[in-house]
Structure formats: structure tokens, C-alpha cells
Amino acid sequence: MDPLSKISQILSHSYSDTKVKELFKIISQTELKNDEISKKKFKIDNVSNIISINTKIIQEFEKIIIELKTFKDYISTIKNLTNEMEKEADIISLKSTHFLKQITTIYDRKILINTKQSLLKSFNNNFIIENEDLEILSSISKPVDERFFKILFKVKQIYLNCQKLLIAGYNKAGVEIMEKMDKYLDTGFEKLCYFIQQELKLAKYKSYEPKDDIKKALYMLSEKHDLFKKCLKTISKERQKFLPENSQFELIHNIPLTSIHQIKIQTYDLLQYTSDMLSWIHQTVVNEKDFFEILFGIHIDSESIKIMNDLPNFCSLSEYKDINKVVFEIIDNNILNSCEIFKIETESIIQDIENIVTIYRIANLIQFYHFTLQKIMPNDSCLLNILRNTEKSVMNAFSKNIQKKLHSIKKSNLFPSPQLEAPSFLINTISELKILHKSIEATHNSSESLENCVKTILKIILDPYCDLCCSISDKLDEPHKSIFLINCWKTCEENISQISPGNSKMQEFKDDINNLFKNLESNxxxxxxxxxxxxxxxxxxxxxxxxxxxxxxxxxxxxxxxxxxxxxxxxxxxxxxxxxxxxxxxxxxxxxxxxxxxxxxxxxxxxxxxxxxxxxxxxxxxxxxxxxxxxxx
Known part of the structure; x- marks a missing residue:
């Protein structure tokens, strides 16, 4: 539709139309007149404007056409270049495919070579021992040091790796290598045994402290039971030389070689001798236990062992199940000679002592150390058996001494005092009981064991004298007989209440006194x-x-x-x-x-x-x- 048609169409619209309103608004802004000339002029002007605008549009389109032609030339050039590049790319692709095939082949060969080299290296590391290493493993002139242990560990590991070869089906190679490694291991263990024996000859000196190498050597050698026992015998032999010499030196010269008191063997002071000797025995057992714990790197007790070192599992003392027993046998044998001397001396001198308090203190001291050492040594050890037998001998001497005293008292013409007081022998016995009780208290930890011990002592010491009081009372008539016994039992009851308030013996005395009171009432x-x-x-x-x-x-x-x-x-x-x-x-x-x-x-x-x-x-x-x-x- 041309502009005039548009204007005609607009003019044909009603005034209420919005477009018409806008048109009139524009016209009202211009100074147009509504006459024929103005209308023609307006029409001519509009046509002229439209022609001018169309001319400009045509000019712009001409420019666009020129640009499009230029773009067409560029596109044609690009297409030509692209075709050339595609041709070159096809050529390069053919060449690169060939190169890739060659690279893949080379890479596969490299992987194969690396795998073979890795396998060879792994085989050498895991199954081959160098001649230089074999010389270190077998030659006595070469030291047992960290390198030696590494080589021995390696040989042992190769021996274990052979089991994997056997499992994988390489039976021939596995068996051959295993036989070689077994020989190498035997050679290494023999050298270890020789090294340990030479080093442990120094164990007879008090200042000897085992080196880490000797500890590790023993730890590893525990796998070979025969060689291990051989080394243990060497230790035992050297320690047996050291301990008795140490003990005898102290006995003779009174010069302490350990950190305990001097051991004085004096017939008039057996209690001091017993105390010193038992202290020396206890200290020696503890020192020996510490020595072996340091030597083996284990915690030793009478029940089991606990491994303290962190060495490879294939050389572990835990595999040597008798180590605890063997160690305690060594300690037992080492201390045996000194214990025998102590037993003989004690049993011979105790016969000449008349003071029952001293005798019982000795027995109580032996019992205390027996209880203490029982926490360290096994119950069936010779040391504990000697202490048990010595304590038994001392207690027998204690009982014999009491019987001897009783016999001596019975031989005299016994008769109650005019005042019917408790006899002097009963009062003396009670005084001795009080002294003994202090000694008993010092050596018993639990109240139950203390009460049991007091009960036993009362039976051994007091009962015979109470029976003697009853015999003396038979010489009296009532009421003097009852009065005499009441005074005796009252003395016993009052003193026992101070020693052991809950003791059943005290209740017995109370019951007897009450019965005697009833007799007196009847009399x-x-x-x-x-x-x-x-x-x-x-x-x-x-x-x-x-x-x-x-x-x-x-x-x-x-x-x-x-x-x-x-x-x-x-x-x-x-x-x-x-x-x-x-x-x-x-x-x-x-x-x-x-x-x-x-x-x-x-x-x-x-x-x-x-x-x-x-x-x-x-x-x-x-x-x-x-x-x-x-x-x-």
C-alpha cells in the first residue's frame, strides 16, 4: 500500500479512532490549512519524502549487495583453503597411524623389558644372596653388627619366600633355593652362637651390661632350641661363678659388693646374719631377673612371658615356650650354692640359741622372704624349697626350745604363790608373746594372715604353759584352785586382748573364767x-x-x-x-x-x-x- 492510499485510508476512518486522533494531533502541530492548495502541497511533500527515503534505502541495499559479494569471495577462498587442509590432514593421519603403530609396539616391548627387569630384580632381592653377604654371614672374623642381622633376616625371608614358590608350582626352584637358605641359616646361627658365647664370658663380672647386639642375637637364636640352650648353659656357667664368689667374698671380708647390707656371720647375732643373707638372696634374685629381662628383652614372671622387643615375627622368643622355665632354672641354679650355705649355717647355729623370741624372729623373717620371693620365683624352685625347709627347721628348734623350757620348769618344785597369782613363767611367756607380736605385725600385710599366725603362735607357746598351770592347780583345793586358774586366765585374757582383740583364744579364756566363777559361787x-x-x-x-x-x-x-x-x-x-x-x-x-x-x-x-x-x-x-x-x- 502506497502512502497516499494509507492517508486515504486514515482519512476514511472515524474521528473516534485512536490513529485518527494521533494524525490530527500531528497535523495540528503544523500550520496547515484545510484548503485545496494545502492538501496538494501536503500530498506532494509526503510523496517527495517517501521517494527520498526509498532512494536512501536503495542506496543502502546496494552497499549490502557489494558487501555480500565480498563475503562470497571470502567464503570461496575459505572453502578452497579448507579443502587443501583436509587433504593435508588425510596425509598426516595416514602417517600418524603408522607412527602410532610403531610407538605402541615399542611401548609394549618396553613394558615387557621393564617387567622382566623388575622380576629379575625382585628375584635377586628375594632369592639371591651376594657372595660378600655370605662371607659376612659365615666368617668369624667379620663382626656381628647391624649388617649381619640384615643379611640373616634376608636369608630367613628368602627361606619363607620359597614356600610361595612351592605353592605357585615352581617346586624344583623352590626346593633348591630352600636347601641353600637352610644351610646359610645354619651357618649364620652357628656364628651367632659363637658370638654370644664369647660375649657372655663377660657375664661373670658385676659391671657387665649386655649390648643390644647380644640381645638381638639371643632373641633370634631362640629359634634354634639346641643352640639357644647351649648359650643359656654358658650364661648359667658364668653367672654361677660370679654369684657364689660374690657371696663368699662378702661373708669373709664383710665388704658389700651389692647394694645391700654387709653379711656378718656371727653366732651371737644370727638374726642379723639371717636378715643380711636373706636380703642378699632377694636382691640377687631380683638382679638376676632384671639381668635376664634386659638380656632377652622380655618381662619374666612365674606364670608367663611378655615380649618387649619389636623384632620380626619369624624370630620370636614367644615361639620358645620353655624360655620362662629355663630362665628360672638358671636363676635357681645360680643362687643354689649360697642358699645351701645359708641353710646349713642357720640350722647349725639355731640349736645353740635359747631365746625363743630370737628364734621366732628368724623363722618369721624367713617366712617373710619366702612370701616375697614366691611372687618372683616358681613355687617348685629349689630356692623356695630351701627356705621352706629352713623355716621348718627353725620352727622345730623353736618348739624344742619351748619343750626344753617346759621340762626345766616341770623339774623344779612348782607350787602356786601364797597370793595365788599367775606364775612368773606364764608372765614371762606373755611378755615374749608381746615382743613376738610386734615382729609378726611388721611382716604380715593382711589382717587375716596376721590372725592365723597369732593363733598358731598362741597354740605353740601359750597352750603348753596353760596346761602347766592346770597341772599346778591340781595341787590346790577349792576355792584356791579356781582362784589360781582365774588369776592365770585373767592375765592371759587381758594381754591377748591387747595383742589380738578378735582372737578366738581370748573368748576361750573368758568362757573358762565364767565357768570358774560359777564353781566359786557353788563353793x-x-x-x-x-x-x-x-x-x-x-x-x-x-x-x-x-x-x-x-x-x-x-x-x-x-x-x-x-x-x-x-x-x-x-x-x-x-x-x-x-x-x-x-x-x-x-x-x-x-x-x-x-x-x-x-x-x-x-x-x-x-x-x-x-x-x-x-x-x-x-x-x-x-x-x-x-x-x-x-x-x-
Whole structure:
């Protein structure tokens, strides 16, 4: 549609149309007149403008056409270049494919060569030993150092690697190499054994400290049990030379070679000798144990061993199951001679000692060290057996000494003192018990073991003297017999309560004392009846002669009345005088108890008399209350 048509179309629109409104708005801005000339001019101007615009558009399109022609030339040039490049790329691709094939072939060959070289290197490392290394492994002139151990480790590893060859099916190669490595290992272990034996000859010196090489050598040699035992015998032999010489030197010169007290062998001071010797034995056992722990790099106890070193698994002491037993046998053998000397000396000198406190202290000391060493040594060791036997011998001497003392006391004319006090031998024994208890307390950790020990000592020491007190009491009549025993048992009970409050023996003494108190009450009651004359009256009443009972009763009542009259004022005083050597509080309590029983009996008697005779009050006019008042109960 041309511009004029557009204008005509616009003019044909109604005024309400928005486009028409816009048109009018534009026209109103120009100074146009609505006449024929203006309309023509407006039309001419618009046509002119349109022609001008179209001319410009055509010019622009001409430029675009020129540019497009230029682009076409460029595209044609690019296409030509691209075709040439594609041709060259095809040529290069053909060449590179050939080169890639060659590179792949070369790379595959390189991988194969590297694999073969790696296998060869691995085989040499894992299955071949150099001649130089073999010389170090076998030659005695070459030192046993870190290089030697590396070579021995390598030989052992090759030996283990041969098992992999056998599993993989290379039986011939595996067996051949294994046989060679086995020979090399034997050679290396022989050299190790020789090296260890030479080094351990220095173990007889106190200042000797095993080197790391010797520890490692022993650790590795444990795999060869025969060679290992051979080396252990060398250690044992050298240590057996050192320890007894050390002990004898101290015994003779009193110069301590260890960090303990001097060992003084003196007959008048066996306790000091025992203490020093046992201390030396204990210290020696501990030192020997430490020596072997350092030597083997293990923790030794009587139950099992714990490996402390971190060496390869194929040379481990844990494989040598008897190492613990062997080590303790060595320690046992090393200390045996000194222990035998101690046992002989102790058993010979103990016979001449008379002081049971000293003897028991020695036994207690041996028991303490036996208990202490039992934590280190196995229970079946010779050392512990010697200590057990020595302790048994000392305790036998202890018992014999007590029996000897008892025999000596029995030979003398024993009789209680006038005051019925506990005899001096019992008091001395109790004093010795107190001293022994202090020694026992110092060597027992648990209260249970302490109580058991005290119980045993009381049985050994106190019981024989208590039996002797009973024998002495048989020479006395009541109430003196009971008073004497009460004083004896009271002394024992009071002292035992200080030593061991919960001991069953103390309760036994208390029970015996209570029974003796009852005997005294009964005896005092008998005294009241006899002194008062009432026993005659009771005898008449208890007799079965009923014919003359009333006449006999009257006669007895007359006599009883006279006796009773004289008896009552001094009854309690006289009764107390009979047991005056008893503690006053106990004597008063017993007498009052007997008096109460006496009054009860009189009450029963007064109830019976009216049934037999009517005139009993003529002779026996006292009532129970009057008697109680007169007795002062």
C-alpha cells in the first residue's frame, strides 16, 4: 500500500479512532490549512519524502549487495583453503597411524623389558644372596653388627619366600633355593652362637651390661632350641661363678659388693646374719631377673612371658615356650650354692640359741622372704624349697626350745604363790608373746594372715604353759584352785586382748573364767551351808528315815540354831576372806550371789519345816528377810 492510499485510508476512518486522533494531533502541530492548495502541497511533500527515503534505502541495499559479494569471495577462498587442509590432514593421519603403530609396539616391548627387569630384580632381592653377604654371614672374623642381622633376616625371608614358590608350582626352584637358605641359616646361627658365647664370658663380672647386639642375637637364636640352650648353659656357667664368689667374698671380708647390707656371720647375732643373707638372696634374685629381662628383652614372671622387643615375627622368643622355665632354672641354679650355705649355717647355729623370741624372729623373717620371693620365683624352685625347709627347721628348734623350757620348769618344785597369782613363767611367756607380736605385725600385710599366725603362735607357746598351770592347780583345793586358774586366765585374757582383740583364744579364756566363777559361787554356797550348820538339817530332811524324823529334827534344830546365831554376823566377811586373792569386785559379786542363793534355800527350808514339826520356830526363829538384812545382801 502506497502512502497516499494509507492517508486515504486514515482519512476514511472515524474521528473516534485512536490513529485518527494521533494524525490530527500531528497535523495540528503544523500550520496547515484545510484548503485545496494545502492538501496538494501536503500530498506532494509526503510523496517527495517517501521517494527520498526509498532512494536512501536503495542506496543502502546496494552497499549490502557489494558487501555480500565480498563475503562470497571470502567464503570461496575459505572453502578452497579448507579443502587443501583436509587433504593435508588425510596425509598426516595416514602417517600418524603408522607412527602410532610403531610407538605402541615399542611401548609394549618396553613394558615387557621393564617387567622382566623388575622380576629379575625382585628375584635377586628375594632369592639371591651376594657372595660378600655370605662371607659376612659365615666368617668369624667379620663382626656381628647391624649388617649381619640384615643379611640373616634376608636369608630367613628368602627361606619363607620359597614356600610361595612351592605353592605357585615352581617346586624344583623352590626346593633348591630352600636347601641353600637352610644351610646359610645354619651357618649364620652357628656364628651367632659363637658370638654370644664369647660375649657372655663377660657375664661373670658385676659391671657387665649386655649390648643390644647380644640381645638381638639371643632373641633370634631362640629359634634354634639346641643352640639357644647351649648359650643359656654358658650364661648359667658364668653367672654361677660370679654369684657364689660374690657371696663368699662378702661373708669373709664383710665388704658389700651389692647394694645391700654387709653379711656378718656371727653366732651371737644370727638374726642379723639371717636378715643380711636373706636380703642378699632377694636382691640377687631380683638382679638376676632384671639381668635376664634386659638380656632377652622380655618381662619374666612365674606364670608367663611378655615380649618387649619389636623384632620380626619369624624370630620370636614367644615361639620358645620353655624360655620362662629355663630362665628360672638358671636363676635357681645360680643362687643354689649360697642358699645351701645359708641353710646349713642357720640350722647349725639355731640349736645353740635359747631365746625363743630370737628364734621366732628368724623363722618369721624367713617366712617373710619366702612370701616375697614366691611372687618372683616358681613355687617348685629349689630356692623356695630351701627356705621352706629352713623355716621348718627353725620352727622345730623353736618348739624344742619351748619343750626344753617346759621340762626345766616341770623339774623344779612348782607350787602356786601364797597370793595365788599367775606364775612368773606364764608372765614371762606373755611378755615374749608381746615382743613376738610386734615382729609378726611388721611382716604380715593382711589382717587375716596376721590372725592365723597369732593363733598358731598362741597354740605353740601359750597352750603348753596353760596346761602347766592346770597341772599346778591340781595341787590346790577349792576355792584356791579356781582362784589360781582365774588369776592365770585373767592375765592371759587381758594381754591377748591387747595383742589380738578378735582372737578366738581370748573368748576361750573368758568362757573358762565364767565357768570358774560359777564353781566359786557353788563353793561359797557350800561354805554358807557348812558354816551355818544348815547342811546337817538338810541331810536329816533328805534322809528316808521317817520314824524318828521329828525327834532327830528337834535335836538338829537346837544345834543349828546355836551355829546359825554365831554364823550370821561374820558370814560375809569370812566368805570374802576365803577368796581374798581374787579381785575384790569379783569376790564381792560371787559372795553376794552365793548369799542370795543361800537365802533362797533357807526360804525353801522354812516352807518345808512346818510340814514336819510344829515347834520349829522355837529353835529357828529367823525369817528370810531378817537373814538377808543380817547378811547385808
Amino acid at each position: 561359797q554356797l557350800d561354805y554358807f551351808f557348812n558354816a551355818s550348820g544348815l547342811n546337817n538339817l538338810i541331810n536329816i530332811l533328805e534322809s528316808k528315815e521317817e520314824k524318828n524324823l521329828e525327834r532327830s529334827l528337834d535335836t538338829v534344830l537346837v544345834e543349828t540354831s546355836k551355829n546359825f546365831q554365831n554364823f550370821l554376823p561374820f558370814a560375809i566377811t569370812n566368805a570374802l576372806d576365803r577368796i581374798k586373792y581374787l579381785e575384790i569386785s569379783n569376790a564381792t559379786r560371787i559372795t553376794n550371789k552365793a548369799a542370795e542363793m543361800f537365802i533362797e534355800k533357807i526360804s525353801d527350808l522354812i516352807n518345808i519345816l512346818p510340814q514336819i514339826t510344829d515347834n520349829y520356830q522355837t529353835y529357828f526363829h529367823w525369817t528370810p528377810n531378817e537373814i538377808k538384812l543380817l547378811l547385808g545382801v
